[in-house]
């Protein structure tokens with residue numbers, strides 16, 4: 001049986017990497033991307049596959065009930081990967097409404113369309129169907145200096161973004177328990193790698209550095225995140241869809257805890273080597289400490305041992321190498337960076353919520 005995938009949010013950062021991964025890994029994979037193309041979605045991310053007969057792009061909103069149901073009926077997906085989301089915490093502080101709409105209502109529409117589709121399936125098609133909801137470690141709130149998020153950690157979201165993702169996770173859980181929809185949920189840590197929109201730390205700092213701009217570090221730069229290479233994440237998603245236990249959640253992490261300042265230093269060091277500043281001084285001189293994000297969670301760290309134990313998945317990229325490769329990718333793809341930001345976003349500071 002060939003595999004038919006719907007990837008929502010497939011023109012975004014992780015979604016595009018997943019589309020490439022699925023088409024590369026399986027000759028019989030057919031991938032349909034459903035994406036609204038918000039500021040964060042970009043068809044340039046999918047240019048490498050646009051001529052593939054096994055790939056189709058559908059522009060649309062996951063909140064559009066008719067469109068989503070029609071798509072499920074036409075494509076008859078084997079696996080739905082739900083990555084469509086408003087994903088930037090700073091933007092959720094400035095405008096939470098879009099986050100509730102897409103992340104909560106959109107996930108509801110997808111789950112309910114999947115339920116209708118699942119009811120039409122029989123035999124091996126019914127056995128194979130999976131709905132994989134992609135979520136974040138931010139739903140667990142903030143850690144102190146020690147400890148890890150496990151699949152048992154209670155939910156304690158602190159930002160409008162993480163609260164909207166938590167709501168979607170609860171809906172996904174309910175569609176499994178109430179309706180028997182074959183749902184799986186993953187909660188991953190901060191991803192990095194090619195095709196990330198340059199509002200996020202690593203591409204933002206890389207591009208600002210090259211343009212001689214300030215490198216903004218929130219607060220004192222001591223907030224800790226667990227960095228996961230996006231290619232490792234895609235492998236985890238494929239493993240969970242193929243072999244995960246229905247109704248379960250899986251944490252995906254990179255075993256790479258770093259403070260923000262450590263990450264920014266590592267980017268500067270890579271750039272000092274790949275593209276030295278005129279005069280020979282380090283890009284570290286461009287670092288500027290700026291007002292912290294309101295409600296900024298102190299530390300996230302993932303215990304991904306369930307994935308290792310049950311599905312034999314481990315992150316394969318070491319942070320130092322993965323980061324250097326990522327900085328290299330942004331250096332080698334400057335025209336991509338310019339095209340996707342033209343006119344819409346100038347890497348300005350967002351999410352300060354003053355007053």
Ligand SMILES: NC(=O)c1ccc[n+]([C@@H]2O[C@H](COP(=O)([O-])OP(=O)(O)OC[C@H]3O[C@@H](n4cnc5c(N)ncnc54)[C@H](O)[C@@H]3O)[C@@H](O)[C@H]2O)c1
Pocket residue numbers: 008009010011012013014015034035036037038039040041042060061062063082083084085086087088102106134135136137165188189190191192197
């Ligand atoms: N990037 C990370 O570090 C990270 C970490 C944890 C979890 N996640 C989750 O992974 C998923 C993908 O994240 P990302 O970083 O690739 O996000 P992204 O912002 O790069 O991409 C999101 C994509 O969703 C699309 N989209 C937004 N609203 C839509 C709607 N209403 N209908 C259809 N498409 C819509 C956008 O056009 C874009 O292509 C998200 O669900 C996010 O919450 C991301």
